[in-house]
Each structure stands twice: as C-alpha cells, then as structure tokens.
Amino acid sequence: MVGNTHPYTVDDWIENISLAYRHEIDAFALNVGPEGWQKQSVDNCFQAARLSGLPFKLFLSFDMNAIPGQVEDDVLLLRSYFEAFARHSHQLRYNGKPVVSTFAGQQCLFGCADLDAAWTHVKRTLEDVAPIHFIPSFFIDPRRYPHIHSMDGYFNWNGGWPIHLTPDSPRRDVELPELDTDRHHIHHLGGRTFMAAVSPWFFTHYGENSWNKNWIYRGDDWLYVRRWEQLVAARDTVDIVQIVSWNDFGESHYIGPIKGAQPKSESWVDGFPHTAWLHLTRSFARAFKTGTYPTVERDEIYMWARPHLKHADATHDEAGRPEKWQLTDDKFWVVVLATAPAEVRLATSDLEGEAAAERSYPVREGLTKLSHPLVARESMKATMIRDGRVVAECAPERAGFRVQARPRTYNFNAFVATSIPSI
CATH class of the missing domain: 3.20.20.80 (Glycosidases)
Structure with missing residues (x-):
C-alpha cells in the first residue's frame, strides 16, 4: 500500500x-x-x-x-x-x-x-x-x-x-x-x-x-x-x-x-x-x-490470537462491534515445525508455577496444526519437548500479550508470535 x-x-x-x-x-x-x-x-x-x-x-x-x-x-x-x-x-x-x-x-x-x-x-x-x-x-x-x-x-x-x-x-x-x-x-x-x-x-x-x-x-x-x-x-x-x-x-x-x-x-x-x-x-x-517443501532444519512454533473474546463488551468504542464478529472462534492457533517427533504442550497462562488448562499433543516431523481455547485474563503458551528437553517455546505473555476481559475498544486483529529469538 x-x-x-x-x-x-x-x-x-x-x-x-x-x-x-x-x-x-x-x-x-x-x-x-x-x-x-x-x-x-x-x-x-x-x-x-x-x-x-x-x-x-x-x-x-x-x-x-x-x-x-x-x-x-x-x-x-x-x-x-x-x-x-x-x-x-x-x-x-x-x-x-x-x-x-x-x-x-x-x-x-x-x-x-x-x-x-x-x-x-x-x-x-x-x-x-x-x-x-x-x-x-x-x-x-x-x-x-x-x-x-x-x-x-x-x-x-x-x-x-x-x-x-x-x-x-x-x-x-x-x-x-x-x-x-x-x-x-x-x-x-x-x-x-x-x-x-x-x-x-x-x-x-x-x-x-x-x-x-x-x-x-x-x-x-x-x-x-x-x-x-x-x-x-x-x-x-x-x-x-x-x-x-x-x-x-x-x-x-x-x-x-x-x-x-x-x-x-x-x-x-x-x-x-x-x-x-x-x-x-x-x-x-x-x-x-x-514444488518441494524445504526440510525443517530448526524446531519452531508459531501462534496467534485476538486480544479479547468475541463476546467481550468494549467500554469506549464509537465504531461498535465489527460486522461478522460471530464468524470467529475463541481459540489461539498454533503451527509447529518439528525436526523430529516431539510433544507439544499448550496452555493459557505463563505465570510462575501455574499453567492453566494445559493440554499435550504428540507431533510428527514436519508441520502440525494445533489450537487451544482462549481464556480471559490469561495468555497463551506452547512448549515443544523431545527426550525430556525443551527444544522450542513460545510465551507471548512475556511480551505483554494477555486476553482482555473488558477491552476499551474492539480489536479483532491478531497478535502473532514465534519461538524464534530473532527474525
């Protein structure tokens, strides 16, 4: 543009x-x-x-x-x-x-x-x-x-x-x-x-x-x-x-x-x-x-989500709730690129000593698509583990992302994060 x-x-x-x-x-x-x-x-x-x-x-x-x-x-x-x-x-x-x-x-x-x-x-x-x-x-x-x-x-x-x-x-x-x-x-x-x-x-x-x-x-x-x-x-x-x-x-x-x-x-x-x-x-x-996908050479996690649930009521928004808001789901979306089979754990919080609603998924070598429910006042986290060792982790809460319970304005944009330290 x-x-x-x-x-x-x-x-x-x-x-x-x-x-x-x-x-x-x-x-x-x-x-x-x-x-x-x-x-x-x-x-x-x-x-x-x-x-x-x-x-x-x-x-x-x-x-x-x-x-x-x-x-x-x-x-x-x-x-x-x-x-x-x-x-x-x-x-x-x-x-x-x-x-x-x-x-x-x-x-x-x-x-x-x-x-x-x-x-x-x-x-x-x-x-x-x-x-x-x-x-x-x-x-x-x-x-x-x-x-x-x-x-x-x-x-x-x-x-x-x-x-x-x-x-x-x-x-x-x-x-x-x-x-x-x-x-x-x-x-x-x-x-x-x-x-x-x-x-x-x-x-x-x-x-x-x-x-x-x-x-x-x-x-x-x-x-x-x-x-x-x-x-x-x-x-x-x-x-x-x-x-x-x-x-x-x-x-x-x-x-x-x-x-x-x-x-x-x-x-x-x-x-x-x-x-x-x-x-x-x-x-x-x-x-x-x-015509050929490149070999996955590094364990990577990508994830994205909206900053509030779709039914949340904004407190100060003159434009109002966007049309077609009902089409979206309250989930965060995860894409895993794995160099070999591993386990991926998804959770809605990254607070010390606490991991709310954690779920674990086996992933194969290559690309796997996962999702997890969004929870108000919490964030999102994904951890890839292989042979008992963390090989990739993505925790957007550390960058300040958290799902708002009462947003000031409606925002159906996505916060997109990755486990890669620098891109």
Whole structure:
C-alpha cells in the first residue's frame, strides 16, 4: 500500500525490499491512489530496487476505488505512472510484457459503453508506451470473463478468505470452511493468467466518521497455512501468488513490519506484530516455486490470537462491534515445525508455577496444526519437548500479550508470535 509509505525514504524502501526478498518474496505489487506524492514514493521504491542489488521486481496496481475512472481523460493518470516506470529494469514482466493490475475497476467506464470497451481504451493508451500484461481484480461474475477481451488474466483478490460465510452459516466445528473459489475463475479464464491471493487475516474498524469499514472475514483455522498448502498443491494451475498484504495496516492483514504511516488504524495495529507470519511465508513460497517443501532444519512454533473474546463488551468504542464478529472462534492457533517427533504442550497462562488448562499433543516431523481455547485474563503458551528437553517455546505473555476481559475498544486483529529469538 503506497498510501501507507508517506514517510518512507529510499533507505526505508531498501530495508523493506531486502526483508521481503530474504523471505522468498519476488516482487511488490504497488497499490497506488490519486495523491500526487504517491508517484514520488513509487519512484523511490524503483530506485531502492536498483540500489539493493537484488533481482527484486515491482509492478503497478491501480486502486480504482480511489482513482477516478469516469471520463476518457481519467486514463492520463494511469498513463503517467506507466510512462515513468514501464521500462525500468526492475519492472515485473510476464510473457515479456510489463505487468499492470488493479484493485477493483469494474465500475470505471472511462466514458465508454461497457467494461470491456473501457479497459480496452485504458490498455491501448498504456500500450502507446509499451505492451502490457493486464491482470486486474474486477469484482464481477467470472462467467463474464470470456467476453472481456482486454484482460490478459485475473487476480482473485477475494480468494484469500472464506468470504461466503455468514453469521448464520452452519456450525464450523465439524469441517473447515472451504477456500474454493479459484477453480471457478480458472475455468472461465480459458487459459489466461491466473493470480491467486493468500492472506493471513482481515479486520478493519473504521467508524462512520471516517471510512465506515467495520467488519471481519474469518481468519481462523490456520488460514494462512491452509491457503498456502492449497496453492502449493494447485501450483500447476496457479501462475502467480499475491500475498495480501505487506503493509495494509487498516485491514490487519500485513505481514511486514509496522512501519510508515497508518490510516488511523493505530488503535488496533500498534503492539500487534505480524512478522512471524512473514518468516512462516518462506517455506511455503519456496514450495510453490519449486514444488518441494524445504526440510525443517530448526524446531519452531508459531501462534496467534485476538486480544479479547468475541463476546467481550468494549467500554469506549464509537465504531461498535465489527460486522461478522460471530464468524470467529475463541481459540489461539498454533503451527509447529518439528525436526523430529516431539510433544507439544499448550496452555493459557505463563505465570510462575501455574499453567492453566494445559493440554499435550504428540507431533510428527514436519508441520502440525494445533489450537487451544482462549481464556480471559490469561495468555497463551506452547512448549515443544523431545527426550525430556525443551527444544522450542513460545510465551507471548512475556511480551505483554494477555486476553482482555473488558477491552476499551474492539480489536479483532491478531497478535502473532514465534519461538524464534530473532527474525
């Protein structure tokens, strides 16, 4: 989200690019809006990619919920961006052409009669500069794809979450919600490029006095891991994976560091690190690219949870409880990477001499997914034991995390922790 990078210098961009590259991320999709300063930030990003010395790529994703697209000349902003960066050595190319994407845009007709005519106009205008490979994220029925010839592919942004769930959906403790929309898009694309989404979470909490966005998508059931496993298994039919997101703090699905500007989201973001998810990304991204999961070389524990129970009443929250809050479960979620079989003990407290509601689970070599009930006023803890010796431990209470009984404001963001001392 370039809109969250207002304070960034070139050095800040280099730091982010280097961090992403170390975790097997190959490119940034640069979501840009209409503000003039964003173009300078994009320029800084391209400079940073060159100065980093890394083979890291970048491409533009026009945020058409913010950028005007009603009259023919609205295309000139998109062209000005493309003219500035299309020929850059760090521009991502697919089939030899610069990649261009969007967030939304199905409502933007640029003075034309229909969607395909509108984006054919955009595409022709950009191709006055250079040929493009256009992979938008239009929120439309996939059955329309065969009639939209301007698209070279499609980005299934909504595919990262089980968004078809409603608060009235059947109980979810029998089977996990399916993440099953990709096949429908791929079928109707007819061989064109398919970009899939993977995302760890979703919570946004803006009241009526700002952006009026206040809801969750279900991020339970080890969502990030399950979705990655699905994409690795389907790698023969998925061309590109986009992680949503690196730094969209307002929607709580960031995996990068909390850095830069925030869109009035401090109350549910500050103090809630997600970089453990970034570290977890490395093995899945490598598996997607190579077809083989890397060997687990170190015992590791990852875990995450909300800071209060879903029925908790906030004492001072003008925005109110988020929509779809009923979709989540009062659990903390644990992913174990073990070098050999071991025992993992989960508990809700880390007080000296006390471990409330402790449960023990055998785990195999490799990856195991576990969960444990959340308890108000307590925390979460996981310990991996092998041959009577602790080989990994994750105790977020030591970093100040505890499940609140009466939160001041609603916060359905996740606190994400890992046993790794430094990431």
